[in-house]
Amino acid sequence: LAKTTQPISMDSYEGQEVNITCSHNNIATNDYITWYQQFPSQGPRFIIQGYKTKVTNEVASLFIPADRKSSTLSLPRVSLSDTAVYYCLVGDWNQGGKLIFGQGTELSVKP
Amino acid sequence: NAGVTQTPKFRILKIGQSMTLQCTQDMNHNYMYWYRQDPGMGLKLIYYSVGAGITDKGEVPNGYNVSRSTTEDFPLRLELAAPSQTSVYFCASSQQGAGETQYFGPGTRLLVL
Numbered sequence: 001l002a003k004t005t006q007p008i009s010m011d012s013y014e015g016q017e018v019n020i021t022c023s024h025n026n027i028a029t030n031d032y033i034t035w036y037q038q039f040p041s042q043g044p045r046f047i048i049q050g051y052k053t054k055v056t057n058e059v060a061s062l063f064i065p066a067d068r069k070s071s072t073l074s075l076p077r078v079s080l081s082d083t084a085v086y087y088c089l090v091g092d093w094n095q096g097g098k099l100i101f102g103q104g105t106e107l108s109v110k111p
Numbered sequence: 112n113a114g115v116t117q118t119p120k121f122r123i124l125k126i127g128q129s130m131t132l133q134c135t136q137d138m139n140h141n142y143m144y145w146y147r148q149d150p151g152m153g154l155k156l157i158y159y160s161v162g163a164g165i166t167d168k169g170e171v172p173n174g175y176n177v178s179r180s181t182t183e184d185f186p187l188r189l190e191l192a193a194p195s196q197t198s199v200y201f202c203a204s205s206q207q208g209a210g211e212t213q214y215f216g217p218g219t220r221l222l223v224l
Binding site: 034036041042043044045046049087099100101102103104 | 115146152153154155156170201203212213214215216217218
């Protein structure tokens with residue numbers, strides 16, 4: 001199982017772009033990179049998933065370099081409501097249930 | 112379409128008591144999962160199931176049991192509750208493996224005194 005490393009916490013201000021980088025040096029060929037968001041007292045919520053290069057949706061962008069040993073979640077123009085914990089996960093659709101959540105990155109957005 | 116539902120929302124148990132946490136999904140997903148989350152920590156996988164009748168252990172299975180008699184339901188059983196099981200429990204489901212998008216329930220907060 002690929003282990004992930006991400007900063008424990010980050011601070012930002014409203015309107016700024018936030019980039020959270022995750023390291024996954026042991027990523028396997030069949031692994032996808034997925035990011036989840038968790039608000040206090042709620043279950044995690046899927047944000048974005050990618051395999052290589054760049055993926056963008058209405059919420060975020062995910063940048064994955066060619067070697068795939070890291071990935072960066074980019075949140076454009078954050079607001080106070082983006083204050084949450086963000087988890088980076090690496091997993092294979094065919095590896096059953098063994099997907100490991102790390103400690104995540106606690107993002108605090110200030111006015 | 113309710114997604115993943117969990118009951119109860121909150122429960123207080125005395126040491127040694129038993130209880131079942133209920134989880135139901137209406138998305139016809141094959142995979143279901145139980146996680147626990149201690150304060151300030153990430154989620155830890157307790158048990159998971161790849162389909163009705165098939166379950167397997169995760170990272171922290173001790174003190175818990177599961178069953179999967181139907182596609183929709185995946186109850187988690189706590190036998191002989193201990194203070195170390197005080198946590199928030201999340202159930203999740205996905206169509207295929209864990210690498211695919213998982214949909215989480217609202218959680219059950221359990222306090223063992």
